Amino acid sequence: MRLDSVLIACLLSFTVACKPGDDGNSDSGVTETGDPSTDSGDTGTDTGTDTDTDTSGDNVTAGDLDFGSGGGSSGVTTHSITVTNDIIAHPFTVIEGAYYGKVVIAPTSSPFPDDGTGVRMWWSETAGGPPLAGDQEIFPCSANLGREWAMHWDQSGTRGYGCQIDNVDSTLHLNLRACISTPDDTTCGADGAEAGSPAPIYIQGGLAEVQ
Numbered sequence: 001m002r003l004d005s006v007l008i009a010c011l012l013s014f015t016v017a018c019k020p021g022d023d024g025n026s027d028s029g030v031t032e033t034g035d036p037s038t039d040s041g042d043t044g045t046d047t048g049t050d051t052d053t054d055t056s057g058d059n060v061t062a063g064d065l066d067f068g069s070g071g072g073s074s075g076v077t078t079h080s081i082t083v084t085n086d087i088i089a090h091p092f093t094v095i096e097g098a099y100y101g102k103v104v105i106a107p108t109s110s111p112f113p114d115d116g117t118g119v120r121m122w123w124s125e126t127a128g129g130p131p132l133a134g135d136q137e138i139f140p141c142s143a144n145l146g147r148e149w150a151m152h153w154d155q156s157g158t159r160g161y162g163c164q165i166d167n168v169d170s171t172l173h174l175n176l177r178a179c180i181s182t183p184d185d186t187t188c189g190a191d192g193a194e195a196g197s198p199a200p201i202y203i204q205g206g207l208a209e210v211q
Contacts, residue, residue: 060128063090067103067174067205069155070095074205080108081203083119083178085188085195089127092172094165098156098210103174103203106148110200116180117196118146120188123153123163127173131187132163139164142186147199156210176203 065073065081070093073079081088105119122131122142131142141163143151152162165172179188180196 059086063088068092069099074207087128088176089173092174100154101207104150105201113197
């Protein structure tokens with residue numbers, strides 16, 4: 001098993017050991033919908049992009065991966081994509097229910113840029129728009145993931161961590177962008193942020209429901 005297989009399996013598993021920001025809450029009493037994969041092979045190696053739009057003065061590309069509670073992209077498939085300085089805005093479909101999950105990125109076997117490029121991820125109401133409001137320390141809805149990490153989300157109101165998603169039917173957006181910028185720049189929007197280099201990554205979603 002390759003190192004990237006182990007890494008993405010660990011980050012995606014719903015265990016305390018792999019949860020950044022967890023307060024020690026266990027995940028007992030949950031049903032996982034879509035078992036995380038330990039195979040980071042090139043299954044589902046679509047580029048995850050579609051047509052271009054232009055919002056907020058940035059180039060925004062509409063993605064076609066959907067890791068929301070009503071989307072179909074979470075589970076066993078590991079998607080191979082390349083993140084650039086153009087925002088990729090994937091739909092994040094929400095259906096009412098006690099759901100929570102995470103989205104994981106990890107490096108592929110292709111070389112990751114060594115020029116300081118890092119991947120940013122955030123949830124927004126509009127494609128490429130500002131991050132959802134929330135306590136950035138406890139309930140972050142945007143993050144500088146670098147080359148590997150995970151972001152949690154929760155619409156069940158039971159987790160105590162992760163981006164808090166309203167538990168109503170809706171379509172939000174999960175945005176990805178790469179740049180060279182300060183560590184606390186979570187959207188590549190800081191003054192002095194540079195485009196950096198294209199960043200090849202694996203991306204995978206995990207989804208669970210509180211019973």
